[in-house]
Amino acid sequence: MTPSASHQLLLAMHRELNIPTDYAQRTGLPFFDDVGLSELVVAQLDEAGRPLVLTKEAAQALGAMRTAATKEGIALLPFSGFRSYLYQKGLLLGKIHKGISIDEILKVLAAPGYSEHHTGEAVDITTHDCPPAEEIFEKTPAYQWLIARAHDFGFTESFPRGNPHSLVYEPWHWKFKAT
């Protein structure tokens, strides 16, 4: 797909989802091209048996980080990696169908085109006995381990408390090679 065709698709998605036209300026989030499929690999299967897809480099780094954590008794359980524009749209639609307003949705999900998950280098992580994508993850030993060690493997927390992107605090979201 050419960049302009991809961009047209994205504009149509934004109209359909009623994303404010000043979304990019308002959030300061960068635009991410959908990463080429040839760069992606199945890093592992997640706890639900679904494929976790990342770039090859991010998959290797995640594997090394999980191995190091496991040796210290910490279970890092990834539950979301690469997401296409279309997949991101589906996540937003799911919340729209639950009657949640687009303004509320955009506090917890980036608009298609603006999610770090499009790069194949972002991964959402939970641990045993912790619901995925919940702030309570910050209270777990797994999060404390990530804060101390993730940098050694090239991972950075993207959306700390009070981040400038109008997104909620996401202690579960880590990006390989900070944007």
Ligand SMILES: [Zn+2]
């Ligand atoms: Zn995420």
